[in-house]
Amino acid sequence: MTGTAAGVLARAAALGEISEEPGRLTRRFATPAMTRAADLVTGWMENAGLAVRRDAVGNVIGRTRGDGPPFVVGSHLDTVPNAGRYDGPLGILSALAVVERLAAGGVRPSVPLEVVAFADEEGTRFGTSYLGSAAYSGGFKREWLGLVDADGITLAEAILAAGGDPEAAVGSSAPQLAGYLEVHIEQGPVLERDGIPVGVVTAIAGQSRVRVVMRGEAGHAGTVPMAARRDALAAAAEVVLAVEHVGRSTDGLVATVGALELSPNVGNVVPGEARMLLDVRHAADPVRARAVDTIRADVERIASARGVDASWTLRYDTAAVELAPGLRRRLEGAIEAGGHPLRTLVSGAGHDAVVLSRLCPTAMVFVRCAGGVSHDPRESVEEADVGVALDVVERFLRGLA
Amino acid sequence: MTGTAAGVLARAAALGEISEEPGRLTRRFATPAMTRAADLVTGWMENAGLAVRRDAVGNVIGRTRGDGPPFVVGSHLDTVPNAGRYDGPLGILSALAVVERLAAGGVRPSVPLEVVAFADEEGTRFGTSYLGSAAYSGGFKREWLGLVDADGITLAEAILAAGGDPEAAVGSSAPQLAGYLEVHIEQGPVLERDGIPVGVVTAIAGQSRVRVVMRGEAGHAGTVPMAARRDALAAAAEVVLAVEHVGRSTDGLVATVGALELSPNVGNVVPGEARMLLDVRHAADPVRARAVDTIRADVERIASARGVDASWTLRYDTAAVELAPGLRRRLEGAIEAGGHPLRTLVSGAGHDAVVLSRLCPTAMVFVRCAGGVSHDPRESVEEADVGVALDVVERFLRGLA
Numbered sequence: 091m092t093g094t095a096a097g098v099l100a101r102a103a104a105l106g107e108i109s110e111e112p113g114r115l116t117r118r119f120a121t122p123a124m125t126r127a128a129d130l131v132t133g134w135m136e137n138a139g140l141a142v143r144r145d146a147v148g149n150v151i152g153r154t155r156g157d158g159p160p161f162v163v164g165s166h167l168d169t170v171p172n173a174g175r176y177d178g179p180l181g182i183l184s185a186l187a188v189v190e191r192l193a194a195g196g197v198r199p200s201v202p203l204e205v206v207a208f209a210d211e212e213g214t215r216f217g218t219s220y221l222g223s224a225a226y227s228g229g230f231k232r233e234w235l236g237l238v239d240a241d242g243i244t245l246a247e248a249i250l251a252a253g254g255d256p257e258a259a260v261g262s263s264a265p266q267l268a269g270y271l272e273v274h275i276e277q278g279p280v281l282e283r284d285g286i287p288v289g290v291v292t293a294i295a296g297q298s299r300v301r302v303v304m305r306g307e308a309g310h311a312g313t314v315p316m317a318a319r320r321d322a323l324a325a326a327a328e329v330v331l332a333v334e335h336v337g338r339s340t341d342g343l344v345a346t347v348g349a350l351e352l353s354p355n356v357g358n359v360v361p362g363e364a365r366m367l368l369d370v371r372h373a374a375d376p377v378r379a380r381a382v383d384t385i386r387a388d389v390e391r392i393a394s395a396r397g398v399d400a401s402w403t404l405r406y407d408t409a410a411v412e413l414a415p416g417l418r419r420r421l422e423g424a425i426e427a428g429g430h431p432l433r434t435l436v437s438g439a440g441h442d443a444v445v446l447s448r449l450c451p452t453a454m455v456f457v458r459c460a461g462g463v464s465h466d467p468r469e470s471v472e473e474a475d476v477g478v479a480l481d482v483v484e485r486f487l488r489g490l491a
Numbered sequence: 492m493t494g495t496a497a498g499v500l501a502r503a504a505a506l507g508e509i510s511e512e513p514g515r516l517t518r519r520f521a522t523p524a525m526t527r528a529a530d531l532v533t534g535w536m537e538n539a540g541l542a543v544r545r546d547a548v549g550n551v552i553g554r555t556r557g558d559g560p561p562f563v564v565g566s567h568l569d570t571v572p573n574a575g576r577y578d579g580p581l582g583i584l585s586a587l588a589v590v591e592r593l594a595a596g597g598v599r600p601s602v603p604l605e606v607v608a609f610a611d612e613e614g615t616r617f618g619t620s621y622l623g624s625a626a627y628s629g630g631f632k633r634e635w636l637g638l639v640d641a642d643g644i645t646l647a648e649a650i651l652a653a654g655g656d657p658e659a660a661v662g663s664s665a666p667q668l669a670g671y672l673e674v675h676i677e678q679g680p681v682l683e684r685d686g687i688p689v690g691v692v693t694a695i696a697g698q699s700r701v702r703v704v705m706r707g708e709a710g711h712a713g714t715v716p717m718a719a720r721r722d723a724l725a726a727a728a729e730v731v732l733a734v735e736h737v738g739r740s741t742d743g744l745v746a747t748v749g750a751l752e753l754s755p756n757v758g759n760v761v762p763g764e765a766r767m768l769l770d771v772r773h774a775a776d777p778v779r780a781r782a783v784d785t786i787r788a789d790v791e792r793i794a795s796a797r798g799v800d801a802s803w804t805l806r807y808d809t810a811a812v813e814l815a816p817g818l819r820r821r822l823e824g825a826i827e828a829g830g831h832p833l834r835t836l837v838s839g840a841g842h843d844a845v846v847l848s849r850l851c852p853t854a855m856v857f858v859r860c861a862g863g864v865s866h867d868p869r870e871s872v873e874e875a876d877v878g879v880a881l882d883v884v885e886r887f888l889r890g891l892a
Contacts, residue, residue: 277711278710278711278713278714279715279716279719280716283719297713309679309680310840310865310866311747311749311770311839312678312679312696312698312745312770312838312839312841313677313678313679313745313839313840313863314679314680314745314839315679315680315745316735316738317739318680318684318863321735321747323731323748323749323751324731324735326728327727327728327729327731327732328728328732330725330728331725331728331729331732334717334722338717343717344713344714344715344716344717345717346722346759346761347725347762348724348756348757348758348760348761348762349753349756349758350751350753350762351756352751354749355751356768357700357747357749357768357770358770359747360747361748361749361751367757369713369759437714438711438712439714440713462714462715462719464714465711
């Protein structure tokens with residue numbers, strides 16, 4: 091089973107049983123479940139002949155023999171609450187399977203390979219992102235150590251409890267790396283819609299997240315005439331549709347109001363306040379910036395026309411990441427050499443590749459997933475598609491030989 | 492102070508201190524606070540020379556001497572949580588003050604007068620409406636006795652604990668009444684906007700309350716292209732604006748989406764489900780029915796165009812109540828005789844008058860309140876406006892003499 095797609099799926103199933111909670115998969119950073127999962131991966135890596143170490147935050151790093159900057163292949167081992175099996179582990183297990191194949195074939199690439207299982211990408215426990223790859227790449231910030239989880243445990247305490255070393259995490263320096271490749275489920279419907287097993291990621295979209303609050307005036311739903319109202323929900327509804335319009339009319343843009351809460355939130359009271367979270371993403375930062383500006387002007391126009399107050403708070407803004415053109419061309423070559431159809435796409439979600447791209451040439455392969463569903467137990471991939479991914483990654487890594 | 496507007500405000504302040512909770516006014520049905528408030532009102536009534544009784548659910552009824560069906564004046568003594576002082580008590584205290592004036596002037600109307608403080612109108616504790624006036628008017632339903640409050644106490648137990656008699660409440664029969672007059676704060680902005688102290692209510696609006704659910708498909712805000720989305724919030728936003736449009740384009744109609752909840756409700760996920768509560772009111776039932784039909788067709792059109800599912804559940808439907816034209820003309824005469832400006836208006840909220848109107852000719856006077864604010868500690872009335880109300884009610888009741 092080693093080196094096969096069936097083996098990858100079997101290992102994903104085994105990892106999927108390692109959870110903080112009975113009956114569903116939740117595996118957050120620095121929990122006993124994460125340690126058990128890391129132990130399991132460590133055993134597989136050792137069986138594949140890799141020299142395995144665990145770093146200061148619990149990243150599991152398995153390395154082939156040889157000196158010099160390694161080429162890194164991996165993904166993350168942590169999950170969101172009530173997760174599927176593949177978001178993260180598929181990238182680790184694909185990397186491991188290809189290393190097994192290469193070893194079985196006696197192939198030794200020109201640079202050492204590192205298979206990495208990052209200890210935290212989802213950031214669910216401490217409200218962060220990329221703790222694992224940040225520590226791996228020398229970007230772990232001291233101020234994060236004071237972050238507190240829902241049980242009042244600090245990040246520093248959690249790292250210590252899991253056998254790690256918070257000071258060493260902060261003190262880690264950026265390694266020399268030859269490159270990074272990550273296999274990940276698409277988490278979207280594009281490959282399935284187009285009937286394509288795997289795709290080459292050209293860029294990871296930049297994101298703007300904004301909190302938008304419309305403040306009108308609460309009032310009795312029976313006694314305040316329509317003309318006298320300053321209905322915060324009606325104003326918010328116009329904003330939601332304006333956001334959707336900007337998304338629909340801008341090629342490649344996604345723009346979403348995912349959260350909306352009212353005060354009061356009662357059937358017979360005109361809403362006085364509506365709080366929304368806005369999420370805008372695009373592969374090109376200037377396009378995203380223009381879209382955000384347009385939406386902000388829409389919010390102000392809507393508020394002004396309705397006599398309500400609007401507030402706009404930018405909470406998160408990350409630039410788009412263009413993945414390395416050279417690696418991308420080699421991935422495309424590997425796909426064509428394997429006789430697979432070629433499709434490039436933009437990743438709307440962030441990945442460990444965002445962090446690694448700051449250090450070294452970085453590439454990503456997306457694998458088709460059923461219905462585009464992710465962050466859900468229904469997450470599913472086809473064995474044949476995983477087989478294509480293994481074939482592509484193997485050809486790609488052989489190219490390093 | 493008896494018989495004056497200042498006295499009414501002082502008594503409202505005294506009642507406003509009688510609460511279940513420290514620091515804010517909450518006085519629900521059959522609580523110790525309600526009993527204390529009823530005791531205080533009983534004392535005032537007895538001082539005014541009324542024969543006072545407390546019925547099976549705790550309604551306080553003070554009667555002048557004389558036989559035959561009484562003319563009833565009153566309102567409710569219970570409040571919502573974190574209430575103002577005037578919603579309810581103003582009508583009881585105005586009635587009492589006018590009875591004091593008539594007694595002081597030696598005026599004896601042609602029929603006995605009853606001042607009634609109803610024990611429950613808001614229905615906050617058991618999720619009902621009009622328990623007090625229902626018991627008073629012989630409409631108390633046996634099935635209500637099994638209703639349970641937030642502490643697991645049944646309505647029957649609560650009535651017993653407050654010294655009442657649940658079986659007698661169920662067994663009460665409809666009394667013979669000469670008529671009913673209720674003074675109440677407007678709870679809306681119309682009188683203030685028009686600069687009018689008191690208004691004559693022509694009708695109490697009928698209400699339709701509907702639960703509307705839009706079901707689309709949740710998805711990743713970064714990875715699901717705009718064209719592939721079935722966004723439940725975007726669909727709901729169209730519904731909110733359609734409801735507002737129907738309200739604005741129909742004279743006298745109010746149409747509100749007061750509550751909206753999403754699943755999931757997370758910034759980076761396209762909402763999969765939006766649940767709304769719709770509230771539609773109008774003085775004319777056919778107008779309301781047409782508006783509800785229009786909104787329902789809008790919901791279906793929006794759902795169909797967006798490929799989402801819509802569900803529509805009518806949860807509450809009450810007919811409009813036209814108040815007695817004869818009493819209304821006499822109220823208008825009393826206003827004009829006092830030299831006050833005349834304004835008629837529709838009540839968008841329900842009142843005890845809805846229940847009493849089933850038994851006898853019923854009238855209502857609205858008193859201007861600051862900003863139209865009600866169900867809030869900021870509830871406020873002007874002493875001068877209360878003075879106008881007392882003058883109008885006195886002239887009206889003298890007309891019965």
